[in-house]
Amino acid sequence: MSKTKILLTGGGGMVGCNILEHPSISEFEILAPRSRELDLRDFSAVLSYLSKHQPNMVIHAAGKVGGIQANMREPVGFLMENLDMGRNIVSAAHKVGIKRLINLGSSCMYPRNYSEPLREEMVLKGELEPTNEGYALAKVVTARFCDYIMREDASYQYKTLIPCNLYGRHDKFDPVHSHLLPAIIHKVHLAKQNGQQTVEIWGDGTARREFMYVGDLADAVVRAIHNFETLPPYMNIGLGHDFTINEYYQVTAEVMGYTGSFVHDISKPVGMARKLVSVDRQQAWGWNAQSDLRTGIEKTYEFYLKEYLQ
Template sequence: MKVLLTGSGGMVGQNVLEHPSMRDFDVIAPRSSSLNLLDFSAVQLFLEEHKPDVVIHAAGKVGGIQANVREPVGFLVDNLDMGRNIVLASRQAGVKRLLNLGSSCMYPRNHSEPLREELVLKGELEPTNEGYALAKVVTARLCDYIVREDASFQYKTLIPCNLYGRFDKFDPSHSHLIPAIIHKIHVARENNDSSVEIWGDGSARREFMYAGDLADAVVHALRAFDALPAYMNVGLGHDYSINEYYQVVAEVMGYRGEFVHDLSKPVGMARKLVSIERQQAWGWSARHDLRSGIEKTYSFYLQEKQQ
């Protein structure tokens, strides 16, 4: 099976490529320097030349709250153009199977119960990352519409919960919660700081899955594509408070300082937990618990700092 993977330089893409079972496939994994997903003509030509059996769309402009608030135009337009171009060009090239990676940001804000797939477009989005979420919703809907017009196409969307792991971004201006915590507590430990600041009161809850587990779900999807629902969450089915993430990272690093809460800072949604009923019925579950995932991520962080 010939598989085209977009976003091979990103965290998700690199975790997919690192998965040992990807050796079973003929993988084409261009970086943005050799395939500009913002250029529709270039995407068309690439697909016509390589003729993949399956496309995995994992590319995207990604970042945490600060980056989304600072650059809403880029998060909307770049992600929208990348999604539109790869999906439409795949249809034009006759690629019958496409696996689109969405985001739990697609779901309505302030929903305390586990987020079920049918809730997409059923409420207001979280304002701090609305542009990114809109682009992901449109790309997923475009996949739906293509299948609706021609059932010979199977274009499906996985909706992962929040992710962290190897190949993550640790720069505070671009990082998500867990890599930001790892960097912040590592610096505090190195500087012998007595305290670390937490935005808000730390009670907001988030579901973060180790990115290697999403890669495992992607490999499983390549092998069980027909049984995969049109939309399916990929997650843990449980969450942790922001305070708990700080505590586990501190334990892994051996940091013994205290935490100070800055109640003036934004925290986003109070809770965001995905339902994994469809995932369980499909027969897949994540393998890493929080501590083991953070240990592997911190090990990667230290390797990166030594280079």
């Protein structure tokens, strides 16, 4: 019996690399072209690739990603590149008759400044966070595009997983491009190496964030391939609990053995006060994340030391 053939976009990114490293991924035939082989911003190239290879399923994990500084600096790129990639892969898959697609969205799709857990039906129910609005808009449009295709023809099942914030192996640690947790790891490591007695935290550190180890998302994606029929059209993938910025710094310092102190610059932007996804659908579907914060940071720091600094 032949293996299910799956096209994975973004195979060179953090999420894609972790999916490819999952111990069960060998059960499938995975096509994971890098951008030099397949430019997702070029619709004709995407259509030609899908027509030639005829995968049974598409997993769209590609994207232009970055932290708050990158999103504020390059809003045009975060909007247009993600929009082009999303609409091209979804449209081409539909055009060549691929019936199954898993689209990876983002918790940035949800309204800003909402203190309660964010439920899937809340997409487009409020103002987006301005610091990453371009990225969020592109993700919303791609998810809605998938939804519209299913509305018009139920034989096409194009479903969206909405992960919370992620960190882990193959992350970006350069502060110019990184998200919060890898930036913390890089900053605290440098402080320890350079003998710095203090590390600066943007804001007062009380803002709360939900960061899940990316290996857990990879596990959820593999489970979604196996259990595609029971997967809801929209489903959050998250922890169901969060931590303060101060707590992320503290656990990172403990993992590294950094004994300095932290100072706060309250003039710096911090984004939303809280962003926590509801995991009710995820739990009803039968999946929960397995990595606790300390374990996840330990694995990420090990990767940082062995791969990023070499």
